[in-house]
Amino acid sequence: MKFFGSSIAVGAVCLCAATNVFGQACADVTASWTDGAGGGWTIAQDTSTGALTGLYGAPPGGACTQGQQYVITSGRYTGSGGFTATVLQTGAASGGSTNPNCAASITITGTMQGPACSSASVHWSNGVFSGGQTWSSQCLKPSGETIPTFDHWRAFSDTYPDTTLAVFNTYLTSGPSEFYGWGGHTLAETFPDPSVDSCYWFFSAIPHAANGYPAPAFILPDRIPAQYTDGIGADSATINYFRRTGKTPCSVTFYQTMNAVCPTGNQPYFHNTLRVEMGSSTITSTRGPSVPETKNWGTPAYVYQTIPALSFFAIGPM
Numbered sequence: 001m002k003f004f005g006s007s008i009a010v011g012a013v014c015l016c017a018a019t020n021v022f023g024q025a026c027a028d029v030t031a032s033w034t035d036g037a038g039g040g041w042t043i044a045q046d047t048s049t050g051a052l053t054g055l056y057g058a059p060p061g062g063a064c065t066q067g068q069q070y071v072i073t074s075g076r077y078t079g080s081g082g083f084t085a086t087v088l089q090t091g092a093a094s095g096g097s098t099n100p101n102c103a104a105s106i107t108i109t110g111t112m113q114g115p116a117c118s119s120a121s122v123h124w125s126n127g128v129f130s131g132g133q134t135w136s137s138q139c140l141k142p143s144g145e146t147i148p149t150f151d152h153w154r155a156f157s158d159t160y161p162d163t164t165l166a167v168f169n170t171y172l173t174s175g176p177s178e179f180y181g182w183g184g185h186t187l188a189e190t191f192p193d194p195s196v197d198s199c200y201w202f203f204s205a206i207p208h209a210a211n212g213y214p215a216p217a218f219i220l221p222d223r224i225p226a227q228y229t230d231g232i233g234a235d236s237a238t239i240n241y242f243r244r245t246g247k248t249p250c251s252v253t254f255y256q257t258m259n260a261v262c263p264t265g266n267q268p269y270f271h272n273t274l275r276v277e278m279g280s281s282t283i284t285s286t287r288g289p290s291v292p293e294t295k296n297w298g299t300p301a302y303v304y305q306t307i308p309a310l311s312f313f314a315i316g317p318m
Contacts, residue, residue, distance in 0.1 A: 024183055024184050024219045024220065024221050024222060025079075025080045025081035025112075025183070025184050025222075026081040026112035026113065026114075026117035026183065026184035026185075027077075027081075027117075027181035027182070027183030027184050027222040028045050028047060028077070028117070028180055028181035028182070028183070029043050029045045029052060029077055029083045029112065030043060030044050030045045030180055031043060031118070031137035031138070031140065032137060032138065033120070033135045033136070033137045034135065034136055034137070035059070035122065035124075035133050035135050036122075036132075036133030036134050036135065037059045037061075037133065038059035038060065038061075039056060039057060039058055039059040040056070040057045040059075041054065041055070041056050041057075041135070042054045042055050042056075043072070043075075043083075043085070045077055045083075045181070047179045047180070047181050047224055048179075049076075050076045050077035050078075051075065051076055052072055052075030052076055052077065052083060052085050053072055053075070054071075054072045054075075054085075055069060055070065055071055055072070055090075056069070056070040056071075056072070056087045056106070057069055057070075058070070058102060064099070064101050064102035064103070065099060065101055065102060068089065068099055068101075068102045069089070069090045070087035070088060070089055070090060070093075070105075070106065071087060071088060071090050071093045072085050072086070072087050073086055073087065073088050073093055074086050080111075081111045081112045081113060081117075081184065082109070082110065082111045082112075083108075083109075083110055083111075083112070083120075084107070084108065084109045084110075085107070085108050086105060086106070086107045086108075087105060087106050087107075087108075088104065088105050089102060089104060089105075092104060103126035103127065103128070104126075104127075105126065105127065106124055106125070106126045107124070107125050107126075108122050108123070108124045109122070109123050110122035110123070110135065112184070114263060115185070115186035115217075115219075115261040115262070115263070116139040116140065116185060116186065116260060116261060116262045116263065117140075117184050117185055118136060118137045118138065118139045118140070118262070118263065119134065119135065119136055119137075119263070120134070120135040120136075120137075121133075121134060121135075122134070122135050139260065139262035139263065139264070139267060140180075140185070140260070141259075141260035141262075141267045141268075141269045142172040142173060142174075142182070142226075142260065142269045142270070143173045143174055143269065144172075144173045144269060144270050145170050145171065145172060145173065145258065145269075145270045145272075145288070146170055146171045146172075146173060147170075147288070147289050147290060148168035148169060148170040148230065148287045148288055148289070148290040149168065149169050149170075149290065150166060150167075150168055150169075150290065150291065150293040151167045151168060151169050151229065152167050153165065153166055153167070153293075153295060154167055154231065156233060156234075156235040156236065157235065159235075160235035160236050160237060162235075162236040162297070162298075163297075164233045164234060164235060164236055164239065164283055164297060165231040165232070165233035165285075166231065166232050166233050166285035166293045167229050167230070167231045168229065168230050168231075168232065168285075168287045168290055168293075169227060169229055170227070170228060170229070170230065170287070171225045171226060171227050172220075172225060172226040172227075179224055179225075180224075181222060181224055181226075182220045182224075182226035183220055183221055183222030183223065183226075184219060184220065184222070185219070185220050185260065185261075186217050186218070186219050186220075186260075186261040187217065187218060187219075187220065187228070187258060187259065187260060187261065188214065188216075188217035188218075188258075188259050188261050188266060189212075189214045189215060189256050189257065189258055189259070190214055190256075190257045190259060190266065191211040191212030191214060191254055191255060191256060191257070192211070192255070192257055193211065193255040194211055194255075195208075195209045195210065195211055195212060195252060195253060195254045195255070196251075196252070196253040197209040197252045197253075198250045198251050198252070199242050199247050199248075199250035199251070199252060199278065201247065204245075204247075205241065206238065206241060206242075209252045209254075211254070211255075212254045212256070217261055230287055232274050232275075232276060232285040232286065232287050233276060233283065233285050234252070234276050234278060234283065236298065238278075239278050239283060239297070239298060240298065240299070242278050243278070243280065243298070243299070243300075243301035244301070246301070247278075248278050248279055248280050248301050249277065249278065249279045249280065250277075250278055251275055251276060251277040251278070252275070252276045253273060253274065253275045253276075254273070254274040254275075255271070255272075255273060255274075256271065256272040256273070256274050256288075257270070257271050257272075258270040258271070258272065272287055272288035273286075273288060274286070274287055274288075275292075277292075277294075280300050280301035281296055281297075281298070281300040281301070282294050282295065282296055282297065283295060283297050283298075
């Protein structure tokens with residue numbers, strides 16, 4: 001997120017996954033799926049081996065008994081969002097008899113897609129008939145984030161190359177399973193609440209900070225646990241401006257909501273308070289419950305010079 005006042009950036013929050021690949025495919029089939037005929041599939045993926053386990057319940061209608069249960073006897077995640085599995089009637093799979101009104105086995109091959117990996121294009125075959133379907137599942141969202149940890153200071157931007165942006169690492173906490181693979185899922189930040197800007201004053205050349213300008217939505221890479229970074233800070237021109245005009249120490253606070261991007265809209269999963277503090281000789285950045293990160297930077301602010309009956313700021317080039 002970057003927000004600007006005139007031609008001076010007031011601050012920045014840059015969200016990006018570590019190795020953010022916008023073409024990253026969905027990485028985990030684990031979900032409760034509904035197929036195009038109304039059948040229900042409950043699939044779990046072993047994220048270390050890619051093996052699939054689970055059950056299939058036949059849909060209503062047709063000659064097959066509604067609710068006929070099948071079990072996945074073989075299946076795996078094949079990469080690039082793809083998966084394949086074969087199911088057998090549960091009776092036959094356990095050595096019992098087969099329901100003659102239903103297919104003895106069904107083989108499926110599919111590919112997950114969409115911002116939440118909650119849709120899949122699937123081809124099925126039961127040895128006699130075959131066809132294509134679109135599957136859907138509930139949009140999954142993380143249960144939260146871990147406490148962010150400071151990683152490094154980096155350049156604010158190409159325009160402002162000074163290292164005034166504090167980069168924090170954070171990880172997603174568990175989803176539908178402890179080791180769920182969030183690769184391919186899209187996340188986005190929003191700023192629904194007004195910011196608090198103690199640096200602004202009526203004649204400031206930099207307007208009061210807006211709620212925030214969100215960074216583009218980003219797709220998580222295939223990494224367990226899922227990780228991304230967030231950069232918090234103000235650009236050098238902003239820091240120097242508020243120092244020259246005697247406003248430091250001051251701070252700007254933003255209220256960030258992290259969201260899972262779903263077909264029906266954003267689903268919030270975590271809220272953070274982002275804080276940028278500008279001192280006379282230091283800068284400090286904080287993301288949520290992280291430990292505030294402070295460093296000495298730039299030219300210290302000018303101090304008041306006092307003469308009888310008059311106080312003024314000594315303002316000059318920084």
